[in-house]
Amino acid sequence: MAGMHFLVGISTENYVILAADKATFAYGAILADSENDKEYRLGKKLTMMCIGEEGDVAQFGDWTKRNLQLYSVRNASAHHFVRRSIAEGLRSQDHYTVDVLIGGYDDKEEKAFLGSVDYLANGLAQQPYLFRGFCGRFCYAIMDHEYKKDMSETEGLALMNKCIGEAKRRFVANIPGYKVVIIDKNGYRKLNDVLF
């Protein structure tokens, strides 16, 4: 299910960059809000970005955030928890139509983590780059070509800007801006929004 929204995740051994668009769309043609925060913090160095059905995103994001903050789980366990939650609801009345990206930094293993779970509970963990939403299709090939596993944070951000730039050029909807965060061994940092 490719949505109108766009989530970007880029990681190396040392950091993970996550970006989410700030738009809320309604009735197929209206930009209802350009300050929508799609992020849900799951821990000190763990965060999740969600897109999908609006109500489901809010419910699922909030519920997951409260549960995982309570238990202070590690990155791979959080990914597993999210995947299981969606999988168990998949064949029931209250299933969640949400696509998520999870990014974090594990202090013990000294490694960054990037994973995704889609609305059908297909989970992918420990990937170098992941995208959610239709715009992702423009960006996989860019990353295949330009990604280097030892690139610095500046280079990683430049690549992220390239992907977002491509989405701006080629995607039919106008996305007004993106929220960008980075997590590394120094902690979680919210960077300046990318605005158009």
Add this chain to the structure above:
Amino acid sequence: MSIMSYTGGTVVAMAGDECVCIASDLRIGEQMTTIATDQKKVHKVTDKVYVGLAGFQSDARTVLEKIMFRKNLYELRENRRIKPQVLSEMISNLAYQHRFGSYFTEPLVAGLDDTNKPYICCMDTIGCVSAPRDFVAVGTGQEYLLGVCENFWRENMKPDELFEATAQSILSCLERDAASGWGAVVYTITKDKVNISTIKARMD
């Protein structure tokens, strides 16, 4: 669009003389877009028993977690390692419990039992077990594999020959099947060790 070919993937297993070989491709996609190129579909259950799960990867992961849960309970209660025949019965029951509303995954079991006799079997989505003595294949490349395995398989192959046969078969399958690819991982299970090889195929 079929749910069984949404994420793509193929698994094959062959039996030899006191050894089995199980192999899978490494691609996961969303229909025509490849999302990841390092996801194997073969998993270790015990030292001598491996399970492969092709089909829809979300359900494959869920079924794998249930298999590991039931295997752990079995080992706690019985205080011994599970045999491949017993594991396949267990998975078959698990699948049939969801007869109406099944998991969209076709499991494949390959291993050596206590006497080091090889055992391979595959199942459909509702747990119908078929355990031939030569080879089994599941996934999007199943039909391609059955043809090429027929050609490569012989009686009582030694581990090296078995590895060659399995590797060549899955390579041929990846050439043709669009939904599988990006290399293959081959596990050769013998009574003393397990050899894991990752082979490069056409990377697409």
